[in-house]
Amino acid sequence: MAKTVDQYFDDLRGTRVWRSIFRSGTGSSTLKRALAIQQNVFLHLFSTKVRTRMLGFSATWYLGTLTLGTFLILVATGIPLMLYYHPSAPQAYADTKDLQFVVSSGLFLRNLHRWSAHCMVFLVFAHMFKVFYRGAYRAPREFNWVIGVILLLMTLLLSYTGYLLPWDQLAYWAITVGSNIASAVPLMGNKIRFLMLGGNAVNANALLRFYVLHCMILPLTAMFFVAIHFWRIRKDGGLYSHASEPATLRANAASSDTTAKEAQ
Amino acid sequence: MADSKDFTAGIDSNAKKSPRRIVFITRRTSAQVKADTENQIQTFPEVLFRAAVAIQMLAIALVWVALVFNAPLEGLADPSHTPNPAKAPWYFLGLQEMLHYFPPVVAGVLVPGLVVMALIVIPYFKVNIEADGLFLKHRQQRLRIFYLVAIALSVFLLFFKVYAALVPTLIMAGMMLLAAQSSPQSPSAFRRYLAARPLSYWVMTWFLFELVVLTAIGTFFRGPGWSWIWPWQWS
Numbered sequence: 001m002a003k004t005v006d007q008y009f010d011d012l013r014g015t016r017v018w019r020s021i022f023r024s025g026t027g028s029s030t031l032k033r034a035l036a037i038q039q040n041v042f043l044h045l046f047s048t049k050v051r052t053r054m055l056g057f058s059a060t061w062y063l064g065t066l067t068l069g070t071f072l073i074l075v076a077t078g079i080p081l082m083l084y085y086h087p088s089a090p091q092a093y094a095d096t097k098d099l100q101f102v103v104s105s106g107l108f109l110r111n112l113h114r115w116s117a118h119c120m121v122f123l124v125f126a127h128m129f130k131v132f133y134r135g136a137y138r139a140p141r142e143f144n145w146v147i148g149v150i151l152l153l154m155t156l157l158l159s160y161t162g163y164l165l166p167w168d169q170l171a172y173w174a175i176t177v178g179s180n181i182a183s184a185v186p187l188m189g190n191k192i193r194f195l196m197l198g199g200n201a202v203n204a205n206a207l208l209r210f211y212v213l214h215c216m217i218l219p220l221t222a223m224f225f226v227a228i229h230f231w232r233i234r235k236d237g238g239l240y241s242h243a244s245e246p247a248t249l250r251a252n253a254a255s256s257d258t259t260a261k262e263a264q
Numbered sequence: 265m266a267d268s269k270d271f272t273a274g275i276d277s278n279a280k281k282s283p284r285r286i287v288f289i290t291r292r293t294s295a296q297v298k299a300d301t302e303n304q305i306q307t308f309p310e311v312l313f314r315a316a317v318a319i320q321m322l323a324i325a326l327v328w329v330a331l332v333f334n335a336p337l338e339g340l341a342d343p344s345h346t347p348n349p350a351k352a353p354w355y356f357l358g359l360q361e362m363l364h365y366f367p368p369v370v371a372g373v374l375v376p377g378l379v380v381m382a383l384i385v386i387p388y389f390k391v392n393i394e395a396d397g398l399f400l401k402h403r404q405q406r407l408r409i410f411y412l413v414a415i416a417l418s419v420f421l422l423f424f425k426v427y428a429a430l431v432p433t434l435i436m437a438g439m440m441l442l443a444a445q446s447s448p449q450s451p452s453a454f455r456r457y458l459a460a461r462p463l464s465y466w467v468m469t470w471f472l473f474e475l476v477v478l479t480a481i482g483t484f485f486r487g488p489g490w491s492w493i494w495p496w497q498w499s
Binding site: 030033034036037043047048049050051052053055062065066068069070072073089090093096097100107108110111112113114115116118119121125128129132133137138139141142145146149152153156159160163166167168169170171172173174176177178180181182183184185186189201202203241 | 302303304305306307308309310311312314315318319322323326327329330331333334335336337338339340341342343345346347350351352353354355356359360363367368369372373380383384386387388464465468472
């Protein structure tokens with residue numbers, strides 16, 4: 001009898017090499033499926049089970065998942081873009097031009113990176129409002145909401161630092177407008193802007209600083225907070241569904257008690 | 265009897281679920297044990313598969329956009345040549361629109377700072393937890409506060425000629441007035457919905473409305489010298 005793809009996959013998961021890497025073995029029992037999540041350093045951030053109702057589109061609109069999706073696309077396109085880019089003025093602009101006209105698929109890479117970045121900013125805002133209108137920030141999820149606000153700011157900073165990198169007129173003046181706002185901070189505004197730009201105006205130093213922030217510091221910090229964000233979903237009782245909250249359960253139990261007493 | 269037992273013993277009838285389990289029920293507690301009986305689904309593979317499909321569909325859509333539309337690239341950065349208007353990235357254009365009306369320390373520092381602070385304290389703010397309709401309790405008192413805040417805010421915006429923010433504020437105030445005149449027993453589903461909205465909903469929706477309107481104006485309706493321009497007048 002011919003083996004199905006599933007069986008081949010099961011065989012693969014049963015091999016010694018696979019098990020030495022992934023720890024959880026073959027089998028589709030509940031235990032094995034739970035172990036596949038639990039025994040994986042990345043997947044163990046998630047709970048082994050999810051309420052079926054929460055998988056319906058209307059519950060979350062999948063906005064958190066989609067935001068992760070844009071982040072993954074941005075990492076996947078950002079790394080190849082780094083290979084063709086020098087963070088120095090005016091070489092950065094020439095590199096961007098080369099990406100447009102010389103590098104194979106360079107135009108596509110840059111387009112995808114840019115549109116995904118805009119999409120991510122939009123999705124993070126949408127995710128925040130969706131969570132708010134569902135009331136999913138309530139205890140015990142307060143701190144995960146705060147981490148979400150931090151991630152919103154990280155996303156804005158990531159997008160903002162990336163905006164300068166093409167070193168064209170659009171980039172230069174957008175960052176000039178933005179950094180002028182920083183100098184409006186009372187007392188230390190100019191110091192903050194100097195720290196941000198490495199000078200009193202947007203120049204080659206600013207480009208290098210934004211490059212380091214955009215490609216190293218901010219993505220790593222964002223990943224750190226994303227990991228906590230996911231892990232807290234599990235620790236705080238899974239995706240928020242109002243009907244399974246402890247408070248709601250207690251209220252339901254109390255009200256069914258009173259109706260039972262009234263019936264007696 | 266000197267002291268009575270604080271519990272009664274019972275036997276769970278479902279032998280399949282709890283073989284030989286004796287249940288102790290303390291006084292003044294419910295005999296019903298409400299367990300979380302919602303259907304659950306395993307993360308591996310079902311949920312991961314759905315997530316992968318969602319991300320895949322997004323990726324297809326973005327790849328399509330990337331193939332059809334080119335990212336903008338203008339001339340080499342030139343500090344001596346300022347474009348008019350010089351615009352920040354779109355998500356900051358709401359702020360830039362505010363900068364048009366207020367001094368930088370207000371529009372650029374105070375307002376965004378307060379917005380971030382407000383977002384952080386939302387879950388720790390008691391009013392939201394109640395989630396009762398705003399005007400259902402203490403109606404007269406809350407109406408008076410509402411009138412005071414709405415009129416003060418409108419006069420403030422009018423004084424600084426911030427019509428872009430005034431119009432959404434007035435529309436929201438109108439909706440809140442409609443909510444105040446609606447009851448949870450209203451025959452109209454829309455008015456029942458309005459009547460049940462808590463304060464947090466109104467504040468957040470007002471913020472969302474302002475955010476969208478100001479960002480849209482900054483993006484599509486501002487030309488040279490930050491003057492008002494219609495989208496079809498762009499050269």
